Every structure is written in C-alpha cells, then in structure tokens.
Amino acid sequence: MKLKRTHNCGELRSENIGETVTLNGWVGSCRDxxxxxxxxxxxxxxxxxxxxxxxxxxxxxxxAHTLRGQYVVAVKGDVKPRPxxxxxxxxxxxxxxxxxxxxxxxxxxxxxxxDILHAGSVHAExxxxxxxxxxxxxxxxxxxxFRARATHMIRNFFMDNEFVEIETPILGRATPEGARDYLVxxxxxxxxxxxxxxxxxxxKQSLMVSGFDRYFQIARCxxxxxxxxxxxxxxxxxxxxxxxxxSDDVITLxxxxxxKLMKExxxxxxxxxxxxxxxxxxxxxxxxxxxxxxxGFEITDITDVFQNTGxxxxxxxxxxxxxxxxxNLKGYSKQLSRKDLDELTPxxxxxxxxxxxxxxxxxxxxxxxxxxxxxxxxxxxxxxxMDAEAGDVIxxxxxxxxxxxxxxxxxxxxxxxxxxxxxxxxxxxTWVVDFPLFEADDDGNPTPTHHPFTSPKPEDMHLLxxxxxxxxxxxxxxxxxxxxxxxxxxxxxxxxxxxxxEKIFRILGIDEEEAKEKFGFLLDALxxxxxxxxxVALGLDRVIMILLGTDAIRDVIAxxxxxxxxxLMTDAPGTVDExxxxxxxxxxxxxxxxxxxxxx
RNA sequence: GGGGGCGUGGCGAAGCUGGUUAUCGCGCCGGCCUGUCAAGCCGGAGAUCGCGGGUUCAAUCCCCGUCGCUCCCGCCA
Numbered sequence: 001m002k003l004k005r006t007h008n009c010g011e012l013r014s015e016n017i018g019e020t021v022t023l024n025g026w027v028g029s030c031r032d033x034x035x036x037x038x039x040x041x042x043x044x045x046x047x048x049x050x051x052x053x054x055x056x057x058x059x060x061x062x063x064a065h066t067l068r069g070q071y072v073v074a075v076k077g078d079v080k081p082r083p084x085x086x087x088x089x090x091x092x093x094x095x096x097x098x099x100x101x102x103x104x105x106x107x108x109x110x111x112x113x114x115d116i117l118h119a120g121s122v123h124a125e126x127x128x129x130x131x132x133x134x135x136x137x138x139x140x141x142x143x144x145x146f147r148a149r150a151t152h153m154i155r156n157f158f159m160d161n162e163f164v165e166i167e168t169p170i171l172g173r174a175t176p177e178g179a180r181d182y183l184v185x186x187x188x189x190x191x192x193x194x195x196x197x198x199x200x201x202x203x204k205q206s207l208m209v210s211g212f213d214r215y216f217q218i219a220r221c222x223x224x225x226x227x228x229x230x231x232x233x234x235x236x237x238x239x240x241x242x243x244x245x246x247s248d249d250v251i252t253l254x255x256x257x258x259x260k261l262m263k264e265x266x267x268x269x270x271x272x273x274x275x276x277x278x279x280x281x282x283x284x285x286x287x288x289x290x291x292x293x294x295x296g297f298e299i300t301d302i303t304d305v306f307q308n309t310g311x312x313x314x315x316x317x318x319x320x321x322x323x324x325x326x327x328n329l330k331g332y333s334k335q336l337s338r339k340d341l342d343e344l345t346p347x348x349x350x351x352x353x354x355x356x357x358x359x360x361x362x363x364x365x366x367x368x369x370x371x372x373x374x375x376x377x378x379x380x381x382x383x384x385x386m387d388a389e390a391g392d393v394i395x396x397x398x399x400x401x402x403x404x405x406x407x408x409x410x411x412x413x414x415x416x417x418x419x420x421x422x423x424x425x426x427x428x429x430t431w432v433v434d435f436p437l438f439e440a441d442d443d444g445n446p447t448p449t450h451h452p453f454t455s456p457k458p459e460d461m462h463l464l465x466x467x468x469x470x471x472x473x474x475x476x477x478x479x480x481x482x483x484x485x486x487x488x489x490x491x492x493x494x495x496x497x498x499x500x501x502e503k504i505f506r507i508l509g510i511d512e513e514e515a516k517e518k519f520g521f522l523l524d525a526l527x528x529x530x531x532x533x534x535x536v537a538l539g540l541d542r543v544i545m546i547l548l549g550t551d552a553i554r555d556v557i558a559x560x561x562x563x564x565x566x567x568l569m570t571d572a573p574g575t576v577d578e579x580x581x582x583x584x585x586x587x588x589x590x591x592x593x594x595x596x597x598x599x600x
Numbered sequence: 601g602g603g604g605g606c607g608u609g610g611c612g613a614a615g616c617u618g619g620u621u622a623u624c625g626c627g628c629c630g631g632c633c634u635g636u637c638a639a640g641c642c643g644g645a646g647a648u649c650g651c652g653g654g655u656u657c658a659a660u661c662c663c664c665g666u667c668g669c670u671c672c673c674g675c676c677a
Contacts, residue, residue, distance in 0.1 A: 035634030
C-alpha cells in the first residue's frame with residue numbers, strides 16, 4: 001500500500017483544518033449525489049466523512065461511485081471545514097470533511113450477509129457464523145476495547161500491590177469434585193487423560209506453599225456444563241491468592257480494586273466498605289445467595305402466622321416442613337392488573353412453584369381469592385407483619401423453603417423490571433458471608449458449598465467431629481461478591497492444616513486412597529510449611545458484562561460458543577481423522593438408542 | 601434430560617380458520633441527482649417458505665419427526 005495513514009478515522013477536529021492527511025479504513029455508507037459524493041470512512045477509532053468533489057478532483061470523483069460498503073480504502077486529501085450549518089454534532093469528527101485528492105483501493109468486499117453497522121436484530125446464528133464481521137461493528141469493538149482496558153487496569157492494580165503474575169497449566173488432571181471436566185487424551189500416555197482446569201485452585205494453593213505470597217493470574221477456565229446467557233464453557237477468572245491473611249484482608253483489597261475499576265472505567269464512586277449480608281439473611285430476605293440490592297420488595301417469613309391455619313395449601317406447606325413467605329409490592333396496586341397477578345403462577349412453574357397467591361389492599365378492604373380461608377387473627381397478623389396499607393399488593397407463596405425462595409426471588413426481579421426500578425449505571429455491590437461449609441445433597445450427605453479446600457470458621461472447627469446435623473451447621477470462612485444480583489466472584493480462607501483437610505475429605509466420602517490419588521500433592525504440600533492463606537476468583541466476563549449493561553456473556557467474548565457449545569465460525573467441535581484416534585488409542589462408539597447403550 | 605420462543609429472497613418482518621402471481625421495509629443491481637450524513641427519486645433482479653415424512657384434490661399454513669438459534673429449569677464444588 002502506498003497511502004499510509006497519518007491520522008485514524010476518529011481524530012480529525014477543526015484544529016486540523018488546512019492540513020493534508022491520509023486516512024485508511026472501511027467504507028460505511030455512500031451518499032452519491034451524482035455530483036458530490038459523501039462516504040463515511042470508519043475504523044475502530046471512529047468515522048470521518050470523506051468528500052469526492054468533481055470541482056476539487058475530477059480524477060478521484062470518477063472512482064467514488066464504484067465504491068461499495070466495506071471496501072477497504074486509503075485516501076489522501078485536505079481537511080476542510082463543513083459549510084455553515086452542515087456540521088454533524090453526532091460524530092466526533094463532525095466539524096470537518098476530507099476532500100479526496102489521491103485514492104488507493106486496498107481491497108474490495110463482497111456484500112456482507114448482514115448490515116454490520118445495524119446488526120442489532122440479526123439472528124445470533126448469522127452473526128456468529130460471520131463473527132469477524134459482527135466484530136467490525138463499532139458496538140462490538142467498543143465492548144472488547146472496554147474489556148481490554150479493564151483487564152489492563154486490573155493487571156496494573158495487582159502489580160502495584162506486589163502481586164506476582166504466574167501462569168498455571170492448562171493441561172491438568174481430572175478432579176472428582178465440581179463441574180464436569182473437559183478431557184484431553186494423552187498420546188504419550190495412551191488411555192490417560194488430561195483435564196482442562198475448572199479453575200487454578202490447586203495450583204495457587206501450591207504457590208502459597210512455595211512462598212509466592214500474593215499471586216494473581218488472568219486465567220482461562222473450563223467447565224463442561226450446560227450454557228446460559230451468562231455462562232460459557234470457557235471463561236476468564238481474575239484469580240488471586242495471598243498468604244498470612246484473614247478474610248478481612250482479602251475483602252479489603254478487593255474493595256480497593258473495585259473502587260479503582262468503577263472510577264476508571266465508569267467514573268463512578270462506590271462506597272466502601274461494601275455492604276455485607278449473611279447467606280442466611282440473603283436467602284430469607286431476597287430468596288437468593290446473590291441478592292439484587294438495587295430495589296426493595298424484601299421477603300418476609302409469615303409461617304408463624306399460619307401455624308394452625310385451616311387453609312389447606314398453607315396448612316400442607318407447614319405440615320411438610322415448608323414455609324410461607326411474602327413480599328409487599330408497596331403502593332403498586334394501581335399499576336397491577338388482574339392479569340399481571342394471574343400470570344405469576346405460570347411464571348413460577350419452571351421453578352417448580354405450584355401457585356402464587358395475592359392480596360390486593362383496596363381502600364374498601366382487602367381483595368383476594370384466598371382471604372376467605374383466613375381467620376380474622378391470621379389476616380390481622382399478616383397485614384401487620386407485611387406492613388400492609390391501602391394501595392399495596394401482597395404476593396404469597398407456600399412450599400418448601402427452596403422453592404419459595406427461588407420463586408419469590410424471580411418475582412422480585414420481574415416486578416423490578418416491570419416498574420422500571422432498575423436504573424442504568426446503578427451498581428449495587430455486596431458481600432455474602434457466613435455460608436454453610438456443607439450442604440446436604442439429594443441423599444442427605446454433606447457436599448461442599450464452595451469447594452473442599454474452604455476452611456471452616458475457626459469457632460466452628462470443633463463441629464467437624466460432630467454429627468451430620470452438626471456438620472451442616474458449620475460456617476465457612478468464605479465470601480462471595482455480588483453485583484446487581486449476579487455472583488461475580490467468591491473466595492475463602494483455605495485449609496492449611498493437612499489434618500483438617502484430610503478430615504474434610506473423609507466427611508465428603510473421599511477415602512484416604514482416593515484423596516491421595518487425586519490430591520496427594522496438596523496433602524503432602526500442606527505438611528511442608530504451608531502458610532495460612534486465602535484468596536478470591538472473579539468472573540471477569542460477568543464483571544465486564546454488568547459494567548457494560550449487556551445481557552449476554554457472549555457480547556463481551558470475541559469468539560463465543562452457542563448454547564450447544566459449538567462455534568459457528570470455526571465449526572468446532574469437529575470430527576478427527578482415524579489416524580489421530582489411533583495415535584491416542586481411542587475408538588468412537590455412538591449409540592443409536594437406549595437399548596444398545598444398556599447392553600454395553 | 602425437561603419446558604418456552606424463533607426459523608419465510610442477503611437482512612429484518614407480514615402472510616398461516618389450507619387454494620393469492622407469497623407481501624412490505626432495508627440491502628443488492630441499473631438510471632437520475634452538487635451538501636448528504638442509515639441521503640432522495642425512478643426502474644429491476646432476487647424465495648426449493650430450515651430439513652424429512654404424513655393428512656389432503658391442494659400445505660408456508662394442519663399433524664409427526666428432525667436440525668439450528670435462543671431463554672429458562674435441572675446441572676454449574
């Protein structure tokens with residue numbers, strides 16, 4: 001190419017008037033008036049209007065109407081002011097035009113499969129197949145540039161705080177706990193498999209034993225689980241670990257990071273220390289361990305009111321060990337139609353909710369399909385507990401605690417959206433603490449709430465030797481950070497005493513042999529002077545997504561997977577040659593139906 | 601594994617109680633046009649209605665299956 005740019009497409013201003021400049025970029029829209037022709041030339045920095053004027057240059061003007069969208073061009077010309085009243089205030093370079101005197105076509109382009117500059121409503125399928133074109137849009141470029149800036153800032157923050165960035169292996173070994181692993185067959189060791197890391201957890205703890213106090217990494221992680229709008233099979237963690245710390249130290253550091261991040265990336269001052277809520281309170285008041293604190297509609301437990309009720313639905317819930325909880329949509333009665341309320345029951349169905357009851361507080365008295373089943377005392381107590389006044393609507397659910405929580409959490413969100421309570425650039429951070437160390441699985445056996453290396457709180461340590469009930473009472477020294485109802489990170493103080501670690505494995509039903517096989521190195525390492533340590537992992541993709549206000553994680557990932565975990569651009573995953581399989585000593589067996597599978 | 605939504609020229613949509621020449625906007629191609637900025641005006645081309653099967657004299661429309669995209673539940677220490 002002969003015409004190398006002197007400026008990018010986003011930087012010319014009225015100060016440049018009179019200069020001769022060269023621009024390189026892509027052709028956006030062409031506005032051919034027969035005489036003068038205007039073309040939007042753009043690159044990742046912006047857009048400049050270039051003018052092909054026959055009175056200025058006969059030669060280049062002839063070329064103008066051969067140009068098409070997405071052609072790649074170089075132009076040299078004079079920067080001139082727009083005529084009186086013709087400036088475009090919507091673009092940064094709107095004060096000037098570049099009159100083209102020399103022109104070089106760097107490449108032509110087929111007509112793109114969709115309008116790159118207005119791809120908003122194009123099906124995801126098409127955009128993902130031509131991801132390289134979708135990424136040419138200013139919108140996608142700004143997102144990825146934002147992400148790059150944020151990542152850079154985060155990296156600097158840790159370097160400034162004496163952290164050491166260390167890369168850990170992608171080829172690791174499978175672990176029995178947690179998500180499904182992505183496996184990689186070994187050629188050199190036929191029949192054996194590496195696993196891609198679900199997180200660098202074990203490595204970073206090893207690094208603490210090594211004495212790399214203050215480690216961090218921007219780490220790719222892999223989990224072979226089903227996808228969601230905010231979940232991809234590979235994602236990025238900001239992973240860190242510190243020695244000789246308690247949870248407060250980790251929390252304080254993270255708060256500093258977020259103060260800096262929010263200031264530099266969004267110019268928003270957030271308050272620290274951030275609010276903090278116990279797991280138990282979060283579940284009770286918000287129905288979720290990742291509460292959205294941008295709006296109210298807090299949940300109240302009203303089980304006590306209906307201990308001896310005659311109302312069948314509530315009675316059953318109480319009898320079966322469940323609960324009755326409610327939220328007050330304070331003052332929103334007028335904005336709620338009967339339909340809005342009736343739609344709640346089908347709305348909670350996917351969450352196994354069987355029904356949603358409501359009471360509308362009218363001036364002339366409460367109105368509800370269920371109120372006739374309440375005794376006078378029950379109704380009175382309920383209104384008192386819910387602080388119910390005329391103009392309110394009470395939403396009630398009775399079921400198991402888990403179902404009630406999940407449904408009411410979803411209902412909170414639904415009404416917050418409906419009543420437009422979620423403001424743009426409102427960022428509500430909170431820590432969630434005092435998680436139980438174990439949860440009961442379907443068979444009632446303890447399973448780790450976070451991961452098996454999480455330390456119990458010191459004061460609960462003695463309960464490790466207790467009954468199953470005692471075990472479920474143990475609180476962990478763990479903390480999750482939640483932003484706008486999404487868990488964006490979590491961490492804990494780890495176990496640094498190998499005896500405690502072995503005890504935990506036993507409780508989880510991992511015997512000595514298995515523990516030795518899977519985590520032997522960690523148990524060993526803990527016996528060679530492991531310092532007390534703890535850390536956090538942040539979901540970088542989610543943080544970026546929330547800061548940008550996008551509603552899908554793939555909007556902040558350059559080459560994301562579809563919901564079926566495929567890449568429409570590269571067509572991954574693909575088949576491999578017989579030869580490759582032979583080298584790995586692998587054989588594919590796909591079953592046509594269940595019967596064959598069972599026979600195997 | 602389960603439930604919901606979507607699939608119609610290159611893109612976005614309409615049509616679907618079964619019968620039309622499958623409609624509209626954008627884009628594309630051609631023409632006109634000297635101040636537009638997602639320019640305007642005129643003309644034109646472009647569709648096996650995701651795929652397979654069934655019902656019917658007749659299917660874009662109804663039924664069954666299947667594929668893809670998407671949202672949710674399960675799952676995600």
